Amino acid sequence: MARPLRIAVITVLGFLLSTLVDLAFNTESELGLDTLFRIRGPQTTPEQVVIVAMDEASETRLGVGQDLTRWREFHAKLLDQLHHQGAGLIVFDLQFIAANPSVDPTLANAMRAAGKVLINECVQKFRRGVEDFYGREECSDHNKMPAISREGEPATTLSEQLVVMRKLAPTPAIAQAALDRAPFYLINDSENASIRESWTFYDALAEAPSLPVLAWFYYQPASSDYPVNQPLSAWLTEQRRACANASKPDKPSKQLICAGDSRYLNYYGPPRTLRMESYADVYEGKVEDLQGKVIFVGRANRQFSPGKSDFFQTPYSDSRTGKMAGVEIMATQFANLLEDNFIEIPVAGWLISCLLGLLIALLLVGFPGWPGIVLSLLFTLAYAGSAVSLFAQRHWWLPLAGPLLMQLPLSWLLSLAWSRYDLMLERGRILEFVSRVFPQWVGILPAAPGQWTEAGIAGTEKDVSGLCLATDIEGYTSIAAEHSPREMWALLNTYYQVLGRPVVSHDGVIADVTGDAMMAVWFDAPANKQRHAACLAALEMATAVESFNSSSNLAPLATRIGLHEGELTLGSLDAGTSSHYRAIGDTVNIASRIQGVNKYLGTRILASHSIAAHLDGIVSRPVGTFRVVGRAEPLSLVEIVGVKHSSDNPQNPMHAVFADGLAVFQEGLWPEAAHLFQAALALDANDGPSRFYLQKTLHYSEMPPLAWNGIVVLESK
Incomplete structure (x- = not known):
């Protein structure tokens, strides 16, 4: 492509x-925006904004409980305190719907005396008639009346899309005493949705401004554009309706009026980040520094209480901070207007x-x-x-x-x-090349693309530092004598497929297959990675051969495996008119000798000590030092036992006893060694190395070697 x-x-x-x-799960808001808020953290709040919280402490001290109408007898004195301290504007996040004739006149007089009190209008939202109802605080169930009349049979089901919003006016005495009023609507908190944006104008309510917008216009210095013979709320509605025919607004106030009907709130932090004073403290005159401040009065618990109503999720909400009170959200929108710092x-x-x-x-x-x-x-x-x-x-x-x-x-x-x-295409090109130049290699090329390209297929030879794995079939000559060549061909064809898969899956390369032996190599990778891959391949080969033997109708092919690392030469050997790729070097010969030691020890996988002695994730155990046929230098060998599944994997008790026996054996303490090897066999009667060393120990007890250095000499392959 x-x-x-x-x-x-x-x-x-x-x-x-x-x-x-994002459309399905609102991820940009739920994860993106909320994460940005949390990374940014709390911000400095404007000092002009103060919340007077009708909190739990005030409920107890004033003895009013949670009935909002009982608070009204205290609102008059609260207004007197605020007016006396010179508050710039007082905004009640309360609707004053239900009349309380005993206290309403006093409260109305206090509002007139203050001359700067704004109140909240109740907004109710109905969906499908009265089946779904939303409202805050005093917009409660006793005000839930049918917003529309149903026509037809009583059982008629209204459309899900039918939505109605309406305002409920405050009691007349208080409505007339207040400076102005406007709605502030939030979705019902039972929906558990986060409040991220808030309305500036309610177009569904005849373009009515929201209460924070109304408060901002009253708090700003008087403009010649403002009316003198009507409330600002009515004038703002007129201005909003005239936006369609107006030119592009050039003033911030005009931009606010004619822009969209909502803005994203720039929260200053979790609940109670804005300055918040207890209602009872302000009522009793204990709070100062309210000169020129905009005071928002409303229900706001100082301690998180999940059972309270009129509390909402915000981007900062969690189990520690709890939800935010509606009055705090109202004050946040006003603060954003004041500083002109909404989220854009x-x-x-x-x-x-x-x-x-x-x-x-x-x-x-x-x-x-x-x-x-x-x-x-x-x-x-x-x-x-x-x-x-x-x-x-x-x-x-x-x-x-x-x-x-x-x-x-x-x-x-x-x-x-x-x-x-692209790699598979490249492999196809390589296979095509090999089939033309080295046709004898096509059947045994590794499945993973590109492995032999670095070895230099196009060249002649390459010296590498690698690791060699050698295998051999125990008793192969006897097995071959009992079967026809065709039967052996079919058997070995399947056997080498089984044996080769672990090599290829662990990034090895099959370098040679001759009769009953196979040679695989790892190179051009970090040493530990090569060692780990080769050990895993050897373990998987042993398991695969066991499965193969159990399913085969012919004689089992017991496989011995040896691992050694060192210098290798990978290259082409010319024989007559043919060329054959091989891994050449002493490392290959030593790996073959190591696999032969399995015959003496009764093991399946042996490796030189450097390969697995300190390899994480592989279980191994030392099995001694040997001098094999054809080599003067001794080899320290380990048995590859298995894969370590956890860091606290307990050691095999038999291995510990064997290790003690091997140590005293190498010191020439024959009776002690024999005792320990017998103890190891008591734990595992099938342990080949313990049986081998017990026989050696008993032999040396009768005929001690003339010069003992702890090295076992093997006389044959």
């Missing part, structure tokens, strides 16, 4: 995935996602494989850092969840899939 097409596919698929997931979306999110996806695709296609993945990761992290910085400094909200969680991983998957596809 051409590069431009790949770039287009990665860009489009990444964008579509992030968009669809500077560029359409879809456009940023497209550009980001395009740049990621260019990096992945331009730098195939891991370089492209690393570069795209660094680029995306740089973008994420910029998004966090711009959110903290300029309150800009850029997409975060989609690029990091959807676009980038999907782009990686597509890039890796194409890389694998």
Whole structure:
């Protein structure tokens, strides 16, 4: 597939995935925006905003409980205290719907005397008549009346899309005494949705302004545009309706009136971040420094109580902070208006996602494989850092969840899939080349592409530092004598397929197959990685051979395996008119000798000490030092036992006893060694090394060697 097409596919698929997931799960808000808030942390709050909290302490001290109408007898004195201290504006997040004739006149007089009191209008939202009802505080069940009349049979079901919103006016005495009033609607907290944006105007309520917007206009210095013969709320509604025919607004106030009907709230922190004073303390005159402040009075618990109503999720909400009171959200919107620092979306999110996806695709296609993945990761992290910085400094909200969680991983998957596809094409070209130049190698080429290319198929030889694995079939000559050549061919053909799969799956290369022996090599990789891969391959080969033997109708092929590492030469040997690739060197011969030691010890997998003695994840045990036929230098060998499944894997008790016996054996303490080897066999009667050394010990007890150095000399292969 051409590069431009790949770039287009990665860009489009990444964008579509992030968009669809966001539409289905609202990920940019639930994860992106909330994460930006939490990373940024709390912000400095404007000193002009103060919340007077009708909290638990005030409920107890004033003896009012949770009945909001009982608080009214204290509101008059509260207003007197605030007016006396010179509060700039007083905003009640209370609706005053139910009349209380005994105290309403006193409260109305206090409101008139203060002359700067705004109150909240109740907003009720109905869906499908009265089947779904939403409202805050005093917009309670006793005010839930049918918003529309149903026509037809009583059982008629109204449409799910039928939505009605209405306002309930405060009691007349208080409504007339207040400076002005406006609604402030929040969704019902039982829906458990986070409040991330708030209305500035309610177009569904005849373009009515929200209470924080109304408070902001009253708090600003008087403008010549403001009316003198009607409430500001009515004038704002008129201005809002006239926006359709007005020119582009040039003043902040006009922009606020004519812009969209909602803004994203820039929360200053978790609940109780804004200055909050207890209602009872203000009522009793214990709070000072209220001169010129905008006071928001409403229900706000100082301690989180999940059973309370009128509390809402915000981006900072968690089990520790709890939810935020409605009056705090109202004060937050007013503070945002005051400082003009709402959360803004500077560029359409879809456009940023497209550009980001395009740049990621260019990096992945331009730098195939891991370089492209690393570069795209660094680029995306740089973008994420910029998004966090711009959110903290300029309150800009850029997409975060989609690029990091959807676009980038999907782009990686597509890039890796194409890389694998390209490798398979390359393997096809290699196979075609090998079939023409080295036809004898076609049947045993490794399944993983590219492994022999580094060995130099196109060249003649290569010196490497590698690891060799040698196998041999025990008693092969006797088995071959009992079967026809055709039967042996069929048996060995299946056997070498079984034996070769673990080598290929662990990145090894089959270097030679001759009769009953196979040679595999690992090279051009870190030493520990080669050792670990070869040990795992050997263990899997032993298990695979056991399964093969149990399912075969012919004689079992008991396989011995030896491992050694050192210098190798990989190259082509010319014989007549043919060329054969082989692994050549003393390392190959030693690996073959090591596998032969299995015959003496009754083991299946032996390796030179350097391969597995300190290899994490592999269980091994030393089995002694040997001088094999044809080599003057002794070999310290270990048995590869299995895979270590956990760091606290207990040691095999028999292995511990054997190790003690081996130590005293090498010191020439024959009686003690014999006792320990007998103890090891008592724990495991089938342990070949213990049986071998017990026989040696008994022999040396009768005929001690003339010069003992702890090395066992083997006289034959």
